[in-house]
Amino acid sequence: MTQRRMPSGQGPSRRSSSNAGRASGRSAVARSSAREAVVATTPRSANRPAAARRTGAGATAAARRTAAPQPRRLTGRATVLVAVLIALALAYTYPIRVYLNQQSDIAEMESAQAVQREKIKELQDQAALWKDPNYIKTQARSRFFMVLPGEELLILLSDPDGAARDAGLPPPGATPPEPDPWYDTLWSSIGAANAGAAK
Template sequence: MAASGAAVLHRAVRANLTARALALVVVVLVLVISYATSLRIYFAQAHEIATTKAEIAQSQASIADLQSQITRWNDPAYVSAQARERLGWLVPGETGYTVVGADGKPLGGGLTLDSTPTDDPGQPQAMWWDRMWGSVKAADKPAVKKADPGKRAPVTPDSKPR
């Protein structure tokens, strides 16, 4: 009977150990799940912070570039250089030259003007006030609405064709 008492005691200890192990596994599993959620949120926030810092750095670089452009445009020498390059302007007393190629078009950069008329050459261009008055006249005459097929009288054997 001593052997069977020891076996019962061994089973009770083993069952108690299994219950403890199961409880420990459940506690560890709950901790892992709660920490995993917290870690996921932490990494998402860290990514958002890094993205925001990159946007801030890009905005600061853009601001620095715009401030340097403002500084350049406040310099009269830069403004005159841009007027010469872009618009072909000259300082009073200078003589300007344009090099023309064999095809009759100017060589190099600079401003080119398109003198082709956009409207019919035989028709005089309308002045802005004429165009504006035309829009007022058009607003007074709304477009005619088409009849709604759903509002027609139903077709019956008595109805006559139109």
């Protein structure tokens, strides 16, 4: 390559920009051919994606296509665990229901036993009273009108309902009958006047 000299006779001039562009283009071509040679000599890996194999090892990160991370869905283990939990819940519902029913039955039986115990206690108290001779005498007088020898029995008859019935009055505890409505009274008086006029 010949050097150009300037008209002033000075040393070699700077390369023009076109020459610099050609030189840089040549070096880029040389670099890309060297890269292709390296890619051709490296064995293809099955683990690398096809885009990375095509572009080579020195490809920039901007050229790679990245996928957004997908949210993890239920895995097989999680699905099996959920199924086992549901099966256990369904398996335990019937025994729990039986247990709760038994507890309610036990509570009802205990309350019934408490009522029976109270009744038994009352009957025991009454049985203890019948062991007292004075209580027996009192009950014989009130229930059977019995008296001891030498005593006179006086029975007071109190029958207010019978006395009122004999007098033609309503019993004292009964409510008086309601009077007839005015229109019934009016109709009966018209009927009686009509019957009197017909005679």
